[in-house]
Amino acid sequence: MGYAIKGSTGVWEVVVGLEVHAQVISRAKLFSGAATDFGAPPNTQVSFVDAAFPGMLPVINRECVAQAVRTGLGLNSQIHLVSRFDRKNYFYADLPAGYQISQYQHPIVGEGRIEIELADGSTREIGITRLHLEQDAGKSLHDRHPTKSYIDLNRAGVALMEIVSEPDIRSPEEAGAYLRKLRTILRYLGTCDGNMEEGSMRADVNVSVRRHGEPYRTRCEVKNVNSVRFVMQAIEAEAKRQIEVWESGSAVEQETRLFDPAQGSTRSMRSKEDAHDYRYFPDPDLLPLVLDEAWVAELKAKLPELPDAKKRRFMQEYGLPAYDAGVLVAEQATADYYEAVAKGRDTKIAANWVMGDLFAALNRAGRTIADSPIPASSLGKLLDLIADNTISGRIAKDVFEAMVESGEDPATLVERKGLRQVTDLGAIEGVIEGVLAANADKVAEYKSGREKLFGFFVGQVMKAMSGKGNPALVNEALRRKLT
Amino acid sequence: MTLTELTIASARQGLREKQFSARELTEAHLAAIDALNPRLNAYVTVTAERALAQADAADAALAAGKLAPLTGIPLAIKDVFCTEGVRTAAGSHILEPFVPPYESTVSANLLRDGAIFLGKTNMDEFAMGSSNMTSAYGPVANPWTRRQDNAALLVPGGSSGGSASAVAARIAMGATGTDTGGSIRQPASFCGIVGMKPTYGRCSRWGVVAFASSLDHPGPFGRTVEDCAILLGSMAGHDPKDSTSADVPVPDFAAACRRGVKGLRIGVPREYRMDGMPEDIERLWRQGLDWLRDAGAEIVDVSLPHTKYGLTTYYIVAPAEASSNLARYDGVRFGLREDGADLRDLYERTRAAGFGAEVRRRVLIGTYVLSAGYYDAYYLRAQKVRALILRDFTEVFVHVDALVTPTAPSAAFAQGENMDDPIKMYLNDVFTVPANMSGVPGISVPAGLDANGLPLGLQVLAKPFDEETVFTVGAALERTAQFHASPQIRAGA
Numbered sequence: 001m002g003y004a005i006k007g008s009t010g011v012w013e014v015v016v017g018l019e020v021h022a023q024v025i026s027r028a029k030l031f032s033g034a035a036t037d038f039g040a041p042p043n044t045q046v047s048f049v050d051a052a053f054p055g056m057l058p059v060i061n062r063e064c065v066a067q068a069v070r071t072g073l074g075l076n077s078q079i080h081l082v083s084r085f086d087r088k089n090y091f092y093a094d095l096p097a098g099y100q101i102s103q104y105q106h107p108i109v110g111e112g113r114i115e116i117e118l119a120d121g122s123t124r125e126i127g128i129t130r131l132h133l134e135q136d137a138g139k140s141l142h143d144r145h146p147t148k149s150y151i152d153l154n155r156a157g158v159a160l161m162e163i164v165s166e167p168d169i170r171s172p173e174e175a176g177a178y179l180r181k182l183r184t185i186l187r188y189l190g191t192c193d194g195n196m197e198e199g200s201m202r203a204d205v206n207v208s209v210r211r212h213g214e215p216y217r218t219r220c221e222v223k224n225v226n227s228v229r230f231v232m233q234a235i236e237a238e239a240k241r242q243i244e245v246w247e248s249g250s251a252v253e254q255e256t257r258l259f260d261p262a263q264g265s266t267r268s269m270r271s272k273e274d275a276h277d278y279r280y281f282p283d284p285d286l287l288p289l290v291l292d293e294a295w296v297a298e299l300k301a302k303l304p305e306l307p308d309a310k311k312r313r314f315m316q317e318y319g320l321p322a323y324d325a326g327v328l329v330a331e332q333a334t335a336d337y338y339e340a341v342a343k344g345r346d347t348k349i350a351a352n353w354v355m356g357d358l359f360a361a362l363n364r365a366g367r368t369i370a371d372s373p374i375p376a377s378s379l380g381k382l383l384d385l386i387a388d389n390t391i392s393g394r395i396a397k398d399v400f401e402a403m404v405e406s407g408e409d410p411a412t413l414v415e416r417k418g419l420r421q422v423t424d425l426g427a428i429e430g431v432i433e434g435v436l437a438a439n440a441d442k443v444a445e446y447k448s449g450r451e452k453l454f455g456f457f458v459g460q461v462m463k464a465m466s467g468k469g470n471p472a473l474v475n476e477a478l479r480r481k482l483t
Numbered sequence: 484m485t486l487t488e489l490t491i492a493s494a495r496q497g498l499r500e501k502q503f504s505a506r507e508l509t510e511a512h513l514a515a516i517d518a519l520n521p522r523l524n525a526y527v528t529v530t531a532e533r534a535l536a537q538a539d540a541a542d543a544a545l546a547a548g549k550l551a552p553l554t555g556i557p558l559a560i561k562d563v564f565c566t567e568g569v570r571t572a573a574g575s576h577i578l579e580p581f582v583p584p585y586e587s588t589v590s591a592n593l594l595r596d597g598a599i600f601l602g603k604t605n606m607d608e609f610a611m612g613s614s615n616m617t618s619a620y621g622p623v624a625n626p627w628t629r630r631q632d633n634a635a636l637l638v639p640g641g642s643s644g645g646s647a648s649a650v651a652a653r654i655a656m657g658a659t660g661t662d663t664g665g666s667i668r669q670p671a672s673f674c675g676i677v678g679m680k681p682t683y684g685r686c687s688r689w690g691v692v693a694f695a696s697s698l699d700h701p702g703p704f705g706r707t708v709e710d711c712a713i714l715l716g717s718m719a720g721h722d723p724k725d726s727t728s729a730d731v732p733v734p735d736f737a738a739a740c741r742r743g744v745k746g747l748r749i750g751v752p753r754e755y756r757m758d759g760m761p762e763d764i765e766r767l768w769r770q771g772l773d774w775l776r777d778a779g780a781e782i783v784d785v786s787l788p789h790t791k792y793g794l795t796t797y798y799i800v801a802p803a804e805a806s807s808n809l810a811r812y813d814g815v816r817f818g819l820r821e822d823g824a825d826l827r828d829l830y831e832r833t834r835a836a837g838f839g840a841e842v843r844r845r846v847l848i849g850t851y852v853l854s855a856g857y858y859d860a861y862y863l864r865a866q867k868v869r870a871l872i873l874r875d876f877t878e879v880f881v882h883v884d885a886l887v888t889p890t891a892p893s894a895a896f897a898q899g900e901n902m903d904d905p906i907k908m909y910l911n912d913v914f915t916v917p918a919n920m921s922g923v924p925g926i927s928v929p930a931g932l933d934a935n936g937l938p939l940g941l942q943v944l945a946k947p948f949d950e951e952t953v954f955t956v957g958a959a960l961e962r963t964a965q966f967h968a969s970p971q972i973r974a975g976a
Binding site: 059091149285 | 565578585697726803804809810813826850862
């Protein structure tokens with residue numbers, strides 16, 4: 001049995017479905033030519049269509065459609081060759097037309113699925129119900145003036161993909177894994193940057209609880225949660241709230257709620273009775289969206305290798321364990337970096353360096369792999385210096401740190417700092433003789449059976465050589481001298 | 484020569500032969516507007532200075548031999564077409580302060596072809612009406628009056644009442660209109676002129692203040708069928724800014740007016756014989772069919788069985804779309820704003836002050852039929868019936884080339900009549916609505932006078948994108964009808 005919450009009357013299962021709003025990467029908006037750059041001054045990216053001026057008409061942006069199709073393909077989903085746009089009618093100051101153009105009954109993408117990986121190494125499949133295209137609204141700013149609200153329409157009309165999951169998620173951990181996996185896929189596809197802080201990915205979380213084996217109970221929707229961590233927290237908080245309601249003998253009411261990260265709890269936003277009647281109907285300004293099968297096939301042929309396939313390939317081609325492969329494919333940039341380092345080299349050593357020293361260095365510097373201080377080619381050269389015995393693995397760690405600091409080429413660094421390892425057997429034997437002479441008592445102990453002292457002698461020799469002695473040669477020579 | 488009496492076709496020739504200048508032609512119309520508009524209220528905005536500047540540019544073009552199809556022709560533009568820098572209010576108080584920063588595609592096409600704009604014409608508020616009585620800018624008078632009672636002012640029909648009145652009174656050579664349920668053809672019939680509604684998708688809706696997007700059709704008014712053909716030739720064309728605009732070639736509509744009807748099969752839909760229809764209209768209809776038969780056409784009885792549902796379904800679909808299209812008039816970004824205590828209060832005050840009674844009624848009906856629990860019974864069912872109405876036309880046009888019917892069930896009525904009962908008013912559209920529901924092209928051609936001396940029109944319909952047959956049959960009716968009566972109120976009278 002998986003995740004469960006223990007209430008006062010027994011154990012409860014959590015049922016979660018996610019609706020993710022992912023902002024489409026495109027130069028222009030879904031139905032107008034206005035730009036979509038993040039952070040532009042207010043109301044500088046607004047066309048007359050976005051501001052819903054009289055007589056203005058929407059015209060679909062082909063690139064946004066292509067992005068939705070790519071995403072659908074990436075989510076192993078059915079692509080609907082005929083879909084339709086509907087109007088969702090409601091009044092709000094940042095919704096200029098008084099309706100949002102969305103796809104209600106006939107979405108562009110139908111059922112699909114994605115595989116998530118959990119901490120214990122197990123995997124689960126989460127069903128995708130649908131993906132549809134819709135317009136984003138503008139932004140209302142209520143804190144700039146004591147009695148007025150300000151409206152910024154830059155975001156109004158920007159294309160969103162709403163990606164709806166089946167209620168297949170059973171724990172906060174699975175929800176987190178689902179969101180991260182979805183984000184990875186979207187980034188691989190280049191269809192959404194997945195940046196939750198900037199609001200380009202937001203989640204509505206549908207939560208209900210039940211006893212094992214029961215049908216679904218009433219769910220609540222927690223709106224607009226903007227980080228993976230908050231989604232996980234919101235699920236737990238909302239599930240616990242619902243369990244309390246059920247266990248107190250009441251019934252959970254279907255409603256829309258908000259998550260307050262500061263309080264770590266959810267609160268009611270509007271009840272079912274106050275729910276909007278959106279009066280959906282087909283948008284008469286737009287014809288049904290009809291896709292050419294050959295065009296879809298062309299998009300499919302040009303899809304990049306996706307994380308699941310890449311992971312399988314890393315395991316087969318590079319002999320990596322599942323965990324390492326999973327870590328390395330989580331970001332396209334990491335996978336690319338790794339492949340550049342591993343090419344023609346020991347793939348396992350390459351993986352250890354990328355996942356170990358490089359990740360640690362990036363973490364310390366607060367940088368991403370895309371702006372790594374050490375390019376993949378330099379890390380590769382460093383590994384070559386180890387492989388051809390120019391430096392030892394231990395010295396390589398120092399060289400690596402120096403590379404982080406200076407960005408210098410590893411070979412240059414080794415030469416400049418004189419770190420090239422000593423492979424001259426005569427020189428090594430000379431040092432060994434000195435060490436043994438200075439520690440005659442330890443030599444005697446060793447010879448009388450305290451073989452553990454071998455490590456001590458190695459240490460002394462390496463110390464005397466500033467760590468530059470070739471470890472294999474030092475070991476071999478020592479053994480000879482001590483017998 | 485009375486310049487205001489000229490047709491567009493003859494004025495074009497006169498301008499090219501230097502019989503008069505575009506400035507003279509324009510000045511004659513502006514003077515007539517000055518004289519008659521106070522009585523007719525056909526124009527809500529007269530752009531005299533602009534018109535004269537455009538006329539001078541036209542004269543320069545004529546002098547340089549740079550001839551466009553409409554160089555120097557003075558037109559009136561329905562106030563539903565956005566005109567750059569010229570207030571566009573669509574008959575509504577809510578748009579009273581609105582000056583568009585853009586030009587609608589249709590009016591831009593006319594300007595491209597050299598037309599001169601005299602001003603913007605009055606209309607029912609947001610094109611909702613059949614009498615022009617719902618305009619926030621006052622009613623429009625029909626230039627025709629009853630023989631026995633020339634004091635009573637009659638309606639010009641609607642919603643394009645200002646355009647129809649202006650063309651009939653010779654204070655514009657032609658005009659633009661929009662036809663959502665008959666708003667070009669019915670006023671053309673009431674005012675004794677020609678009004679043409681092309682196929683849906685033939686003229687771009689970009690820049691036209693929307694009433695019901697799937698039913699709105701821009702089209703021309705003229706005093707002859709040929710003038711309408713000339714105007715439509717300039718107005719039509721594919722527009723990538725309107726997703727419902729059709730990418731089809733624009734044929735020479737004027738050439739179609741010169742073709743004969745010999746061998747054409749003309750259908751007479753039996754469902755258009757309505758109980759209580761005035762005998763004058765029946766008689767004129769029969770006469771029109773006789774003319775066509777005499778000219779060599781074959782007359783065939785046909786059936787459009789779903790016609791009887793046309794009006795009912797129209798009054799579900801049109802308000803539904805309107806309720807959504809008019810949501811943007813909220814006082815936030817343009818037009819009228821009545822400040823309120825909060826956002827909801829601002830909406831309520833602005834829309835209560837800005838919309839007239841008929842608009843409010845249709846927004847309410849539209850909101851109702853789209854509401855949860857009612858959608859299937861009303862909107863969805865109406866859409867299904869609409870598909871059946873289209874199928875009626877598709878099937879009938881396998882057998883016939885065109886249909887001929889009366890345009891409206893009555894002649895022009897007096898201002899104030901039919902105001903007590905909206906349903907009675909809606910019945911005006913009974914013969915015109917099916918062409919909007921199906922998108923087929925249609926024209927109203929003046930064919931005679933009733934017992935009161937008021938004009939009556941006959942309607943010609945044909946299959947989608949076959950405007951040429953509409954013009955051919957319309958021109959044939961025009962030639963035989965020899966309709967030369969003119970209204971009492973007109974320039975030069």
